[in-house]
Amino acid sequence: MVMIGVDAHKRTHTLVAVDEIGRKLAERTVQATSDGHLAALQWAGQWTAVSFAVEDCRHMTRRLEQDLLRAGLPVVRVHTRFMATARRAGRQPGKSDPIDALAAAHAALREPDLPVAMLDGPARQVKLLSDYRHDLVTERTKVINRLRWHLHELDPELTIPPRGLRSYRTMDAVAHRLNSFEGTVARIAGDLLDRCQELTRQVNQLERELRDLVQALAPSLLEVPGCGVLSAAALIGETATASRFRSKDAYARFTGTAPIPVWSGNTTKVRLNRGGNRILNNALHTIAVTQTRSNGPGKDYYDKLTARGKTRKEALRLLRRRLSDVVFRALLTDERARAQPAPAALQAAA
Template identity: 50%
Template sequence: MITVGADVHKARHTFVAVDTVGAKIAETVVPATTVGHRQALAWARALLPGAETDGLLWAVEDCRNMSNRLERDLLAAGQSVVRVSPHLMAAHRRTGRERGKSDPIDALAVARAAQREPDLPVASHDQISRDLKLLTDHRDHHVVQRTSSINRLRWHLHELDPEFLGDTADLTTVLAQQRIRAWLGERSGVLVEIAAEVLADVMDLTARIKKLDKRIDAVVTPVSSALREIDGCGVLTAAKILGEVANVDRFPGQDQLARYCGIAPVPVWSGRTEGTMRLTRSGNRQLNRAIHVIALTQARCDQTLGHAY
């Protein structure tokens, strides 16, 4: 078995192959394109002894924006791909005999981490989870933009008339936006023009978010019946879980999935404090937030597992 570690960047990827005991065999650098990935695959297959064709394990540093295409190309070629988190790679780099930091050193650390660490997350790119990941991330981006625009709009309206908004707390509703637009239409001045432009951005983003909500609902509903049965798990939460988990079968068991979600406790004891545990600060924070939303909802609702707990 040959393990190939990959240090990924926007323009190029560095690969280092190691044998079963972690000794470095060879290294190569290819462009970060599908053609370059095919070159890396041909290079790695040439390192296999005899007619062996399936003795490769690809370990990719988990930098999702830069490693997505590489993972998809390798999976399409029938390869086995595992993800190595950057902090895990850094820990193994510090234990290496070669000092310093470079792309080959990082790729070697990734390969050795994959050999030494069992049950690493397996890369998976099924179409539904990828679509939901893209859609939910795009919606989150729109929500952040809208929140920023609303905050600017509030200050502009406060400067125009501190008493206008009054108790109006939610500016994401169409009714509130139409009221503000009508109020601004009765006034003039540079600040009014700026406030009207910011309001138009808010209204446009609100329409986009609602359109994305409908599209996400159309994708999630046919595939999330089990998730939707969980108290507190709505359409958006289910979409976030499906998009981030990306095929639950890639995890060996529930313990590994819990660790990936950042909800598995870790030991923090010594001597007389044996058995003391705390929540981990690692894991996928998007998944952690989705599960936190479910827990908070259940805590407020009677006759739910979360409320009983």
């Protein structure tokens, strides 16, 4: 088998082919266009069994991945951390496109449980909307912070609740209060308030769209205690199809909930995994914290761990690891349900 590592950029992709023991066979650079991807496929055709390993930066590699998958070639995604490790272990010092492509190939040979790329599905739409909503929320926070400084300058006695400027009622009251002021500061504050209202409207609209999508795509995931619409959207979008992972343990490594062994001798120890997908890890942490605040299996498991002497942080880490398996099973259940054909009666009615 030949593994082809890819270092992707906006204008060009560099490909390096290695054999099953990591010896470099050939190198090629193609344009980051459909014609360039076709040239890469023709170049790879000189070997019988070929797999591709691309750096996990889907904004750069998405079109290439889609063309490779439509051609029937397997593609795995290599985390940048694995590539850095492979570069440091390489004989050739430095950093260049061929070195990075070779590092991707070597990392793919060394790591057997890398996530497999798949054709875009409904999870892609969820991710785009979720990321766009996050960007708008971040922008709204910046606008609110600037607005609060101007409001404090205009009226130091004006009191606004910590999250009040997310409420239309509070924003209407502030707009009415701004009508009594004149000058540049009041004008800027009015513009910022208008922008805040527009951003809030967009954020709420996106959340409604995400709610409809998540309810249709992942009803089993929403049944997990503590998993709301936004957490479910993050899990669906970042997972990008659970079936591309070989096992729940591989998924736990991807989410950063699998602990890292750090022991030698007779004492077995592990430490916190700071790698993995941090968006997934944050969503699992939100679910874990929510479960500890209400009755249920998560709360019982958390209390049992703390009773055994675990600290709050340690108990939450162990609960996140368990929730990773629960989420993985729920996502697989929903994906299999969507893959099943509709009953004949429903098809006839349609």
